[in-house]
Amino acid sequence: MNSENSTIGDVAKKDEDASSLPANHRFLEPVKAVKSITDLAIWEKSEAYMEYTGFIATLNEAIKGKPLSVDCKVSDNVTKMLKMLDIIDNFIDDFPPVEQPQRFGNTAFRDWLNKVKQITTQLLQDALHLKIHVAIPEVKVYLEESFGNGTRIDYGTGHEMSFVMFLCCLYKICYLNEEDNIATVFLIFNKYINIVRRLQKTYRMEPAGSHGVWSLDDYQFVPFIWGSSQLIDQPKIYPPVKFLEDEVIEKYADEYIFMSCIHYIKSMKTGPFAEHSNQLWSISAVGSWSKINQGLIKMYKKEVLSKFPVIQHVLFGSLLPIRRFRH
Incomplete structure (x- = not known):
């Protein structure tokens, strides 16, 4: 995989073996790059924007007209992702809501999220091929940002976007491929949605932003x-x-x-x-x-994608870079 110009389509054609990653690929811990409203124009012309919107469009096409009960391929790697999400889901049982005066934003969510962040490296090491463990510091940040904000105890489309970016990165590192497209939505993403709904209800999380305006x-x-x-x-x-x-x-x-x-x-x-x-x-x-x-x-x-309050929190690394997209 050419780390400079590869697209989701390129990755989908690659073999599932992580050896298709070049030996000299440098993974980066993702950082925020949209610091002002004027930076939105940079984001909308970036490789990350094209990768992200292309990824959504590709999976959108893959599931067209199909019910959740459709027979689809479930690869070992999809199964490993589901197992990882099950572990994350089950942690909710370990951190029940605490008694507190305020109605919304139960502080037990912070303990749950801290636990998840403590164990994401281990969970990804268990799920990913040894050859792509080097990618974990980059991809794990997207996973950790997928479940809500621990300070505000809120959740919104920016957190959802982080999980879709996490999935996109799994394709970029060849962990998932084209044959996994339906299962990625119907099994992995659907499982994620059920987890965040449970978090919203359990910890009475606030909608991020102006009451769900985005x-x-x-x-x-x-x-x-x-x-x-x-x-x-x-x-x-x-x-x-x-x-x-x-x-x-x-x-x-x-x-x-x-x-x-x-x-x-x-x-x-x-x-x-x-x-x-x-x-x-x-x-x-x-x-x-x-x-x-x-x-x-x-x-x-x-x-969503053109709103500064959302995009200011987006993280960019080597797999979803802020640099300008070139055909």
Whole structure:
């Protein structure tokens, strides 16, 4: 893999063996690089931006029209990632919420997150091939930033973005490849979403930013993109306005990520859907899932990827560099 100009597509064609990494590749601990609003233009022309948006588009295409129950390849490396996430998930049991006066932001989350950060190196050493252990100091930072902020005890699209970048890095180092695309979304990412929902409920985490202003709901965005792709060209939830019906939500929440998101929102919020989730309510009027999917990708680029309060926290290293993208 050419560390200077490789793309997700290049990596997907590589053999799963980590020997395809050049011996002279220098991994870097990721750092923040967008320090002001004017730096957003650098980010939007960067290799990291192209890699990240290309990665989302590639997986978006891979799962189009497929339910979660579809038969997909589950490689050993996918299984190892799921095992790692199970361990992280199970740690929540070790740090129950503490009694405290404030309603939101239970401080036990900090203890859980500290525990996760203490063990991520070991977890990744257990999961990754020995030849790519040298990448761990770079990729582990994205994993550690995926679950929320320990100081503010909040969670938002920036943390979600960090996990997608973590997945992207796993492709860049050839740990995952094209054959893993469906399982990456349906198994790994879906498992991650279930963990962060559990964190949100257990520790009553605040939405990051201005009460979820950078998202479709209080916390997530990418599940709506990939989830709407699943619903393209299938008749079960058509026209899209049917996703608002309680019976449809209950029936398909385990089959489609988008419906799982709607089910979660309705379980957490009371009152008219049009009031507490106005953007999603508006989306329901769009005539096709294909248009919804493309519209959500455009909205994500505009409302998340071009917002300084989100991008100021993004980390850049050798795998997702801030340098300008060159064709």
